[in-house]
Amino acid sequence: MLDQIRTVLSHTTHPGNVGATARALKVMGLSQLALVNPKDYPSAEATRRASRATDILANATIHDNLDSAIADCQLVVGTSARTRTLPSKLISPRELAEEIKTTPDRVPVAILFGTENSGLTNEELHKCHYHVCIPTNPEYSSLNLGSAVQLIAYEMRLALSEEAVLPEQRVVDSEQHITHEQLSGLLQHFDKVMQLTGYKIPKHAKYLDLRLERLLCKAEVTTSEYNILRGFLSSVEKYSERLSSGVLEKIEQSQK
Template sequence: MNLDNIRIVLVNTSHPGNIGGVARAMKNMGLSRLYLVEPRQYPDEQATWRAATAADVLDGAVVTRTLDEAIADCQFVVGTSARSRNIPWPLQDPRACAGRMAEASVHEQVAVLFGREDRGLTNEELRRCNLHLNIPTSEDYSSLNLAMAVQVVCYELRMLLDAGRLPASEDAEWDTPFATRENMERFYVHLEETLVQLGFLDPAAPRQLMTRLRRLYSRVRLDEMELNILRGILTETQKFLPRDSATVSSPGGSE
């Protein structure tokens, strides 16, 4: 994929703040080529304010009078559409469409068109596209802010670009080894002793308390540092408890 070959094209945007929001969404995901087709109010301080630190994307924006000017050198054009049309057209969701755009962007110029805030792209504008893109939404509320829609599409492109660098599993970047079974058993003994001393656990009627606590900590998976922290809390707690309280002699002895 070559993000430099992918441009975001906004057609006849009515609110300058939305242009700034789009610039920010693009920069978040690493895209920089913004085309503005006859914006109603631009440049404008509201666009600059909404762009935050993405002013460079705004500064590099290309303003054109017509859509044809904005996509004249493009080989693959995608148009976002919020509703079905009378004549069926190839249609994909953002994830599937991102794959098509990524493939084309290696050697071709790609444009993604976003229409007016109130009514999107016209049928004539959509007929200029090779593919239509629809973002699935709840039937109860299908309206998407322009910057939000651009963010969704740019995010899917970013995920494809970073696919090889994303962690393969939830533990890939963990900074401390997970606790060994031996150390976990020592923790359970320590925990049970402390609960008995506190009077929270009655050895005569344990009611599966330790079993449930074992299940809890097993589900969380403690690392060695977290385990040491918990053991330290238990040790400090015991300093304030009477020394003649009953203690357990083996792991899970009250189960």
């Protein structure tokens, strides 16, 4: 389905934005790019900004007018941050993706982007079935052309591609979550050290036990984190024992 979506750039003034658009499309698995009267193209700057998406540029079609670029399209969508005096059907990028998903036979789909300075003209937008608007900060709604393409291409991939899933991540043994038995042992170790250091007093013992158990459950402690905590508690135990031995020695020496 993604190969049926055509990104159309109308009257771009900076070749770098053409390259950035090619890169944005390839990252999201789209491949069709049409250029309507680009000011400076072909261009080394466009190639540089495209990075490894130069195949998108090589296959891009160049048109003298917008009608030629969208002639075979059944669904035409214009992008603009501005509403117009004569309103079009306004939708968000996510709603657009769902519309395309629910009408898969209505292809090819053209998504139009206007010139960097002023966007699509009223005449261009009136050729569109929908007006898609990215819901940006109303106090600063200006988006770079490449960024706008990227956002919309992302929504297309999310809705229309079966490959739009997170990569599988293997969890190493040290990052596995601890068992209930290990959690119980850790709580007992905390209890022992808190009593040893005088931190835990009978008056607040039950409250402290419940809070500590809840804290460790919420933390979802892993094996490596468990080992750190047990090691730290053991070091506190040993330090306390050495400290106690030193105090006893001094008391014994003072009594001689």
